[in-house]
Amino acid sequence: MERVKVGLVGLGTVGRGFYELMSRNGSHFASKMGTSVEIARIAEIDTAAAQALVPRELLVDDYRSIVEQQDIKVVIELVGGTDVAYEIIQSAIEAGKHVITANKALLALRGAELFKLAREKQVYLKFEAAVGGGIPIIKIVRESLVGNRIDKILGILNGTSNYILTRMSEQQLPFAEALQQAQDAGFAEADPTLDVGGGDASHKISLLAAFAFGGWVDYRNILCEGITTVTPGEIEFAASAGFAIKLIASAILIDGKPSVTVFPALIPARHPLALVRDEVNAVFVECDYLGPALFLGRGAGANATASSVASDLGDLVQSLVLHDRRGGYPFDPSRALELYPEKEMEYRYFFHFITANRPGIWAAVTGCLADNGINIESVHQKWEDPSEPSDLYVLVDEAREEQARKALREVSAESGISEQSRFYRILPL
């Protein structure tokens, strides 16, 4: 049986998960692939802690000795971050090795450059674990959907945010308390900004959009809003109108251009995406031939991530056995995709105006909306204590993003209306 030597960089949670997977299921993997894999070297800065986990003779404290080892054909980067991780991947590719990474932040930031380099060096840069955790969405988009025009991808791609929104919705908790629960349950970092601010989801949807639509999408150019403003009152009102609020990362083809966005969206409560609870991830795809399809699974965690790394490794073993050095991808990383203009997007909107309790407020709000050509569908006012600001919830008909923003600015400038007033978008499904 052929034998492929692999170097593992990083023995944190995911690195340990992958090492354990290969220890436990390695022979099984070999019998399925017809080729066995040997983890020939492991680089970890914290060698003291690592010695308890893996054989001492495999350990090095510098990734460079892996990159320099001739017979290692695949480097698995699981250190995270965007500095050293970049050096590891870049130098491994330069050395002609295939690379596997779970690092969405790095790929979103410098993927265009790294994928281009990989193609030049005729190696593959694989990243199934970077998007959707254990859900094999990259393979599905790249291989299973090859006969389709992909019209729409809607994802629940950030487990932390979905966990928080689920707790807020099911237990009527305010954001801060639900965040605390997520932290206690191990589903949120001490600094949750990247998760709850939408950044993590924007990395993932940009990568997914790139491979779905064949060019590069810079996550810094997409509309990205997080869930920190969402309140239990908003969730309750949305539910009464038949919607759930979910942090949805989407990539939708409009007039041939991808509209790529991340925001807390209202989606129909009966849609399968609305039923995705807690830390689970999900990707809904709509294509011209496949039709609608939905994929659900664990979006993070050492084991699910390790499963995706192993899937990439299976593909690379195959590439090595077949001497496949095309390093090709069904997309051109040097070509930046022209996105559908943000201000032209059209949605139905859910406005939440925070207002004083006094005559004239309704007139000001409805007047401003009318002036901006926005048609009101329904209005609900929650009014508990007249001395406190009250919540005015307004669902409106389809409008252009530009109109909605202008209306919000104008209403918020009125006397007695808080600048904290905001809107959410309703996603058609």
Add this chain to the structure above:
Amino acid sequence: MERVKVGLVGLGTVGRGFYELMSRNGSHFASKMGTSVEIARIAEIDTAAAQALVPRELLVDDYRSIVEQQDIKVVIELVGGTDVAYEIIQSAIEAGKHVITANKALLALRGAELFKLAREKQVYLKFEAAVGGGIPIIKIVRESLVGNRIDKILGILNGTSNYILTRMSEQQLPFAEALQQAQDAGFAEADPTLDVGGGDASHKISLLAAFAFGGWVDYRNILCEGITTVTPGEIEFAASAGFAIKLIASAILIDGKPSVTVFPALIPARHPLALVRDEVNAVFVECDYLGPALFLGRGAGANATASSVASDLGDLVQSLVLHDRRGGYPFDPSRALELYPEKEMEYRYFFHFITANRPGIWAAVTGCLADNGINIESVHQKWEDPSEPSDLYVLVDEAREEQARKALREVSAESGISEQSRFYRILPL
């Protein structure tokens, strides 16, 4: 750009769908694959009808001219049935061509032989469209889960049955009326036996189990029951106890042996599988590393099936470009898997006894169950007209299949109890 010549056999619904897909998305496919595909010849017996659909010069009325054409590298069999389809696939493989088929009935019946032949001839026999329609479950099981031990596969694999059960449940229709609706809506054949009797699902789960567990599973050896006995009353009672009734095809590893079954099962109403409506297919998978995952999509129809055929074609184009002639599969078609013994399976059961209305019936039922060591969880009797037989619904604790069958036989032999009495199994999820 390299060019691969393909022969298409059969221009029925699926054949036309695939031809249309390649006409519409062929250049897209080529740019993704870096290789273009030419449908070089199409065989269809009904050439008169076919002439209206495809260029006349491509048409032949005998598949043999495709098999004999040297430069055709891939044969796509979309005629269905198990006679001519077998000849087409067998002769194409013998001629050294890769084959794509959507024919689950044929593969379930003679797959062991055909996969063995394909390996000998160093070609691939691909069948993504045969299981789960557009859901890429074969690729997921074979490639994405390569690092996992697959513990459990539960599928809603027959769209017709799921459509009927959904109508029965949502509109309180008897089976015959729901079947009629399915036929009117185009979701059931004039002769629905293969669908509603569980046969179609048994073909699919046997194939899935073979590739998940690495050996052959003969669908004729598995426990297979259809949905024809299910009544709206049973569905209603199940719902009141927190269950939905779905035709579930399952392959579950018990003590290292696969238990492969098809039957109408009670599953928890809150489980995502319970929410799969109408003709949609779904596959729930549980693995040691991936954890639980769920894949949903269209299980049939020309377009979804064409999408899966195109996915297989993408893989074969890659194999051809890389001169991959291993024809290997991560399973040994000559090795019949030893199934977990049917009578040893353990479930909770839902008994439905159809009884006369008179004293002593409850005593007979509960006595028989007790004699067989079966513990009653709850009992519900529906009693509308005392002169009519009444429905006695009994949920019982976990028991072995052997016990449950013996108890049913004994109760049904009692005076005043109908031989139509039956049970359903509750699947743990």
